[in-house]
Amino acid sequence: MAIVTPLKTAAEQALAQQFANVKAELPGGVAVRKLREDAFAGFEAKGLPHRRLESWRYTDLRMLLREANPLAVGSAESQAVRERVAALKLDGLKLVLVDGAFSADLSDLDALPDGVTIQSLADALVSQREDLTRILAGPGVAEGDAGLMLNTALMRDGVMIEIAAGIELAAPVSIISIASGDEERAIFSRSVVLAGKGAKGSIVEISESAGAKAAQINSSIVFETGDESEIQHVRIVTRQAAESVQVLSLLATVGAHAKFDSFALVCKAGTVRQQHFVRYAGEHTEIGLRGVNLLGGQEHSDVTLVMDHEVPHGTSRELFKSIIGGEGTGVFQGKVIVRPHAQKTDGGMRSNTLLLNDGAVMFNKPELEIFADDVVCGHGATVAQIDGDQLFYLMARGLPRPQAEALVLQAFAGEAVEFVADEGLRALVMGEVENWLATREAPADKGTV
Incomplete structure (x- = not known):
């Protein structure tokens, strides 16, 4: 019987060599090393995501990444990076990643709020924390995504934020990710936010570049929020080189009687794939995913989400607005899954787009997978021009x-x-x-x- 071996692209071969070269030096104990090895084995079996995969149909990463950039291995704290960080007028605690590496010098750690613990992900990975690999894995619906598996294998650093039970943050905590832009680099980072029972606060992610060189960025953020918590997440992705390619993953597990809201703005960011994997871990919880995509030139923004209602009495709302000009391309793929026991689920999903000219393109693919009978769920998508009236x-x-x-x-x-x-x-x-x-x-x- 003949054995068919898929041909590897130059980028896939380079990524395999890069992982072999650096896996011994990547942070983490025995359990984390196994997590990395398993993730890369899964990635190798699948390869870079391509248009024949339904969930990546409109964002062919195999075509976009003809070559793999060298891995970023440290923080390049140039004057341009310092100026870019200083230009961001943000209230509250600021945590800075430069080329994916945590920079204590650029971060504001002098006045940590009571009940908040901060450490670099690199330190957390070597801490022997027993629940870390479970936390890093995220919701089950994220399993098998090739982009996320590559991030798991090569994540080098990030931040880990823990908000104790009952703590209410007076000001947001900001994670500022700056690509130095001095050289073409591949950046792999992951951040984690753990919020205890009844915790309240806002987490901000800002992703920018301080130089003209294009970056290949694969980053993820993991939220695990307790019962009765209220967490707001805001992400702003902007000021990247036009040739940059970014895969940004959000993984969230939300407890009972809780609220979790995420909003993302994408503009002037090259090619961006945002993917959300969200799981309801408790009843009577409200989750909202929303965003705005502002595209021009040949920019591309893909929003793909999976909302997993595992338990009853969950409310979900998704709303994404896109304004597309030039030869820009927008993508919205939303899937809401209602499991058999998730009765009384209330879900609403909407994608609205304005095309500014004939060259702009939008792809919409909303989906509902409902296995319960006492639910209220709906979706809608519109593509139009500016209202003449x-x-x-x-x-x-x-x-x-x-x-x-x-x-x-x-x-x-x-x-x-x-x-x-x-x-x-x-x-x-x-x-x-x-x-x-x-x-x-x-x-x-x-x-x-």
């Missing part, structure tokens, strides 16, 4: 067309941004939206109506 109304009152369009687009994106509960973070996100609208390539002014 709205433009007419504004232009008839003397506004030039570019300004009228900007107001319409701002209101469109704002419907999702309004779900960011923290006022300061909402203003930060809206400021990025307004900056994109002000600098985008707008159509020529055709005068007033």
Whole structure:
């Protein structure tokens, strides 16, 4: 019987060699090393995700990564990096990763809030903590994803944040990930947020580049939140080289009578694949996943999510807004799974897109997998152009067309941004939206109506 051996691309061969070269020096004890080995074996069996895989149909990573960049092995704290970090006006605790490595010098660790513990992931990996490999694995619906397996195998550093039971953070905790941009590098990092029973707070992720060189970034963040907790997550991905390719994974396990909200803004970021794997671990919990994608040029943004209702009385809401111009491409793939015992589930999923010109493209694929009979679930997707009546109304009152369009687009994106509960973070996100609208390539002014 003939044995068929799949051909490996140059990037896949390079990744295999890189893992062989560095696996002995990557942080972690025996259990973590086994986790890495198993993950890379799974990745090798699958290879880089490609368009023949349904969940990666619209983002062919095998085609995008013709070559694998050299691995980033340390923090390149250049003057440009320091200036970029200093330019970010953020309240609260700031934790900085440079090329995926935790930088204590650039982080603000002088005044940790009571009940909050911070350590680098590299330190956590060698701590012999018994539950760490379970935490790192995340929800079961994340199992088998090749992009995530590669991250598990090669993760070198990140941050681990623990919020004790009953603690309410007065200000957000920010994880600032800066690609130095001095050389083309591949960055693999993972961060973990553990929130105890009744904990409340906001976690912010900001991903930017301080240089012109393109990066290959594969990062993930794991949330494990206790009963009665309220955690808000905000991610801003921007200011990356046009050739950059990013795979960003969010893994969340949420306890009972809890709230978890995540919002993501993507603009001026090259090619981005965001994937969310979320599991309900307790009843009477509310989870919301929302975001805004602002695309131009040949930018590509893929939002893929799996919401796993394992228990009854769960509420989920997903809302993603995309504004696409140039030859940009947007993707939304949302799957809500309602298990047989998850009665009284209430789920609503929506993707709304505005295409600014003929070259822009949007792919929508919402799915419901319902195995219970007492549920209320629905989904919807729209793709349209700017409403002519709205433009007419504004232009008839003397506004030039570019300004009228900007107001319409701002209101469109704002419907999702309004779900960011923290006022300061909402203003930060809206400021990025307004900056994109002000600098985008707008159509020529055709005068007033």
